[in-house]
Amino acid sequence: MRRRTPWIARAAAAVVGGVLVASGMLPGGFAASFSWASFSWASFSWASFSSASFAASEDENGVELLARARDAATNFDFTGEVVVEWRDDGRLHRERVPVREADGVLRVGEKRKIIGAGDDRLLARDGVWKRLWAGPSDSTDSELVAVDPERKYAFTVSDGPRTAGRATTLVEVALLDTRSDGRSVGRSDGGSKRSGEPGRVSERFAVDDATGLLLRREQLDRRGRVERAVRFVELNDPTPTSGSDDAPSAKGSAPKEIAKTNAAGEVPGRLGHGFARTGLYRAADGSIHSFYSDGIYTASVFRQDGELDRQELPDDSTSTDFAGRTLTTYSTPSGAVVVWGDDDRVFTLVSDAPKRDLDAMVRDLPEASGVGTATEVARFVLGPFRW
Amino acid sequence: MSTPDPTDELLSAYLDGEVTTDERSTVADALARSADCRAALAELAVARDAVRGLGDPELPAEFLADIERAVAAGRTTQAAAAAAVTDAGSDGSRPRRGLAWLAGGAAAAALLAAMVIPATDRVDPAVRARVDAHAARSSVSDDPVSELAPVATATGGPRR
Numbered sequence: 001m002r003r004r005t006p007w008i009a010r011a012a013a014a015v016v017g018g019v020l021v022a023s024g025m026l027p028g029g030f031a032a033s034f035s036w037a038s039f040s041w042a043s044f045s046w047a048s049f050s051s052a053s054f055a056a057s058e059d060e061n062g063v064e065l066l067a068r069a070r071d072a073a074t075n076f077d078f079t080g081e082v083v084v085e086w087r088d089d090g091r092l093h094r095e096r097v098p099v100r101e102a103d104g105v106l107r108v109g110e111k112r113k114i115i116g117a118g119d120d121r122l123l124a125r126d127g128v129w130k131r132l133w134a135g136p137s138d139s140t141d142s143e144l145v146a147v148d149p150e151r152k153y154a155f156t157v158s159d160g161p162r163t164a165g166r167a168t169t170l171v172e173v174a175l176l177d178t179r180s181d182g183r184s185v186g187r188s189d190g191g192s193k194r195s196g197e198p199g200r201v202s203e204r205f206a207v208d209d210a211t212g213l214l215l216r217r218e219q220l221d222r223r224g225r226v227e228r229a230v231r232f233v234e235l236n237d238p239t240p241t242s243g244s245d246d247a248p249s250a251k252g253s254a255p256k257e258i259a260k261t262n263a264a265g266e267v268p269g270r271l272g273h274g275f276a277r278t279g280l281y282r283a284a285d286g287s288i289h290s291f292y293s294d295g296i297y298t299a300s301v302f303r304q305d306g307e308l309d310r311q312e313l314p315d316d317s318t319s320t321d322f323a324g325r326t327l328t329t330y331s332t333p334s335g336a337v338v339v340w341g342d343d344d345r346v347f348t349l350v351s352d353a354p355k356r357d358l359d360a361m362v363r364d365l366p367e368a369s370g371v372g373t374a375t376e377v378a379r380f381v382l383g384p385f386r387w
Numbered sequence: 388m389s390t391p392d393p394t395d396e397l398l399s400a401y402l403d404g405e406v407t408t409d410e411r412s413t414v415a416d417a418l419a420r421s422a423d424c425r426a427a428l429a430e431l432a433v434a435r436d437a438v439r440g441l442g443d444p445e446l447p448a449e450f451l452a453d454i455e456r457a458v459a460a461g462r463t464t465q466a467a468a469a470a471a472v473t474d475a476g477s478d479g480s481r482p483r484r485g486l487a488w489l490a491g492g493a494a495a496a497a498l499l500a501a502m503v504i505p506a507t508d509r510v511d512p513a514v515r516a517r518v519d520a521h522a523a524r525s526s527v528s529d530d531p532v533s534e535l536a537p538v539a540t541a542t543g544g545p546r547r
Binding site (some may be wrong): 020054070071073074082084093095097099108109110111112113114120121123132133135213214217228232255278279281283285289291293298299300302304305306307308309312313314316317330332333334335337339341346348350351352360 | 488508509510511512513514515517518519520521522523524525526527528529530532533534535536537538539540541542543545
């Protein structure tokens, strides 16, 4: 196991990086994604980037390696192919997806194409680029809090498996302080970092030694089987990005960042075991999108006004009763989808988190309508007279 | 002998702050003494808040045409009612006319209520679009390749 970087070294790297940010010496795409939340990681990344070698430092811990991997994808031009695997109804599905990064524009997919440029995300539909997301992603929500994954997880760093013919460093992530019921006791109330014995490994990351690119990510189930995975099977000569290109023009409205919502009680600032809201948005259809993270996994909760139209639910679902709700669930390559609703609201939860976290999140979200009896009676009486 | 509970009308006025000092005192005494009275007040408060919290209803595209049709129908009904009253009531007495006005008022109140209390719309949860939006947002703060590649699969995800 590798030793951790002393805090003084990380602080020095952050200061050096900060000066470089301020003096405008960062690459275009890099500066565009700068935020105070990512300041220290960005600074650290640049401190590494500016050195002669891109190799992973012997001193980097798991959190730092993963933070650097997030930035590396926008710092290098490359072409390659990844394999996406996901388990659905006991069967492991597999599909190859081409990827290409050039001048700060990432192109993913062939039949279903997606582009990432800065904080913009575009999806091709019927030959037209549709806007999925537009930056900046840093919310002005005053309730947002920083997420420290080391309060919930233990990180272990070791030599990794060769991936796409390249040497990697493996980062294994295990839940800290797990109880017999699998629930983490990691605090989410701003308390101090937890110590304790790590549980089973739930996530594995393989980071390219030469570039810092994330070459492999695997989620493991309770039995250690791969539940979901994305791994490069081909990667051709990554080179540092030299230019900055623009994304193609796109149609449609991206979700808009909002500072608060009247439905705040229905989309809490904290969710499940250690998830904190790191973004709050209003989608073009009026739904509220709350985005959560625990530092390793992410979750989105979409809240819509109205009655769930079950005719519109895709067919390949599973229906279960849980915590007083009838849930419709889907397994996708991106993670699980859970939909439930009543006469007045519809909730859709999308997350790559393990099931124990999904269960806890659903429990924390509203179960039933808050509409008063008088309104219910009035709707019943007046229902037949609606135009 | 026990004091009767305040009427709903008085409780409603109490909620709206439209009572005299004596009436306020009466209601306060009743609330302290009677669980039924407290329950009645709570129900009225729920109903009042429900109506006040509705905001401005979004009017259907055919709203004006519907109103015109409803008004025309109301006129026809009133005319028919008046004719019936005239035919049947040889004297066109004041009580019968009062009943007709009462019926018209009730119809108007029902129409108003139907306009004010919103119908719940059926909504499409748009599952595939939610998965795409989540991946897009995740890819901004996390590794973009591993977040976007899953939604770029042709066979993965909800089939709609």
